[in-house]
Amino acid sequence: MAVKIDSEIEHGLYIDLLKNLPKEKQVRLNKYRNKMDAQRSLLGEILIRTEIMNLTNVKNHEIVFQKNTYGKPILLNKPQFHYNVSHSGDWVVCATDGSIIGIDVEKMAPIDYTIANRFFSKQEVVDLSKKEEPEKLKYFFDLWTLKESYIKTDGRGLSIPLDSFSIRKTNNVIMIMTENPLKEVFFKQYGIDDLYKCSVCALNNQFPDEPRVQSLLDTCHLFLNHIY
Numbered sequence: 407m408a409v410k411i412d413s414e415i416e417h418g419l420y421i422d423l424l425k426n427l428p429k430e431k432q433v434r435l436n437k438y439r440n441k442m443d444a445q446r447s448l449l450g451e452i453l454i455r456t457e458i459m460n461l462t463n464v465k466n467h468e469i470v471f472q473k474n475t476y477g478k479p480i481l482l483n484k485p486q487f488h489y490n491v492s493h494s495g496d497w498v499v500c501a502t503d504g505s506i507i508g509i510d511v512e513k514m515a516p517i518d519y520t521i522a523n524r525f526f527s528k529q530e531v532v533d534l535s536k537k538e539e540p541e542k543l544k545y546f547f548d549l550w551t552l553k554e555s556y557i558k559t560d561g562r563g564l565s566i567p568l569d570s571f572s573i574r575k576t577n578n579v580i581m582i583m584t585e586n587p588l589k590e591v592f593f594k595q596y597g598i599d600d601l602y603k604c605s606v607c608a609l610n611n612q613f614p615d616e617p618r619v620q621s622l623l624d625t626c627h628l629f630l631n632h633i634y
Contacts, residue, residue, distance in 0.1 A: 407500050407597070407605070407617060407620065408596070408618070408619045408620070409453060409619070410497055410598075411496045411498065412450065412622060413444070414441070414442075415448075419626055420445070420448070422630065423629065424448065426630070427448075427452075428582060431451060434447075435447060442468065444549065445494040446579070449454060449496050449622075449625060450628040451491075452625065453498060454491055456632055457500065458481060458489075458608075460486065462481075462487055462630075463579055464484070466629075469481070471481040476561060476562045476563045478561040478562075479565055483545040486504050487504070488502065488505055488506050488507050489501065489503075490507055490558050490559075491509070491632070492541065492572055493511065494602065495602065496513075497511050497513075497602055497604070497634070499511045499598070501606050501608075505608070505609040505610065506560075506561060507559055507606075507609075508556060508560075508606070508607045508609045509552075509555055509558065509604070509605070509606045510552075510555045510558065510604070511551065511608075512547055512602065512603055512604075513601055514544065514552075514601055514602065516543070517543070518633050519534065519542070522534055522546065524547065525553075525568040527570075527571065528572075529574065530572050533545070533548070533574060539630070540578045540616045546602070546616065547605055548575055548595070548605070549573055550607045551595075551603045551604065551605035552573045552580065552593055552595075553571075553573060555589060555605045556571065556573070556593075556607045558596040559609075560588045567597045570582065570585070571585075571586055572584070573583030580595075592608055592609070592613070593607050598617060598619070604617075
């Protein structure tokens, strides 16, 4: 599921959405100094809540999240429901499955490639160095989002060193080489926007061909319609 933020949420609608979230989430969102950051976080919350209500028949006020030891949020008392949310720039995305799953979206922007020496494996750095612009920038964000999606699937966050596994993408075939316990994973990338990279990692290869894309207003109203 993907939502493009193509406008600012009208104030009255924003308040209506906010009041239907738990108090602690309301407090957290009200602390944001940047209005767009708050809007992205709000949309991520209502997007996954709508999916939960759709797929599990749990009502909004019954939804309770808790975090694992490493801080990854999970849905309480629903072990068969797994999800992940990501947002960057104009896009908010989420993925759900019956087993652990991770998703990452990033807006591509010029970058100092020496950062790859800190966060990528030696093999990934070598592969990246062989690319020429503009493919080099695209491949950097391919690797970045694929690695993030893998880490988020695993659920141990940055306790997994980013250089402890290697991802290679050749002719759209994505492979992972790792000594980490999580080895048998599948990847899928979606071209939601020419300026963005979006990658998903899961334990199965049952990915939809295309993401479900909703408008900003439809996302807001779908959430409210489920409540009222």
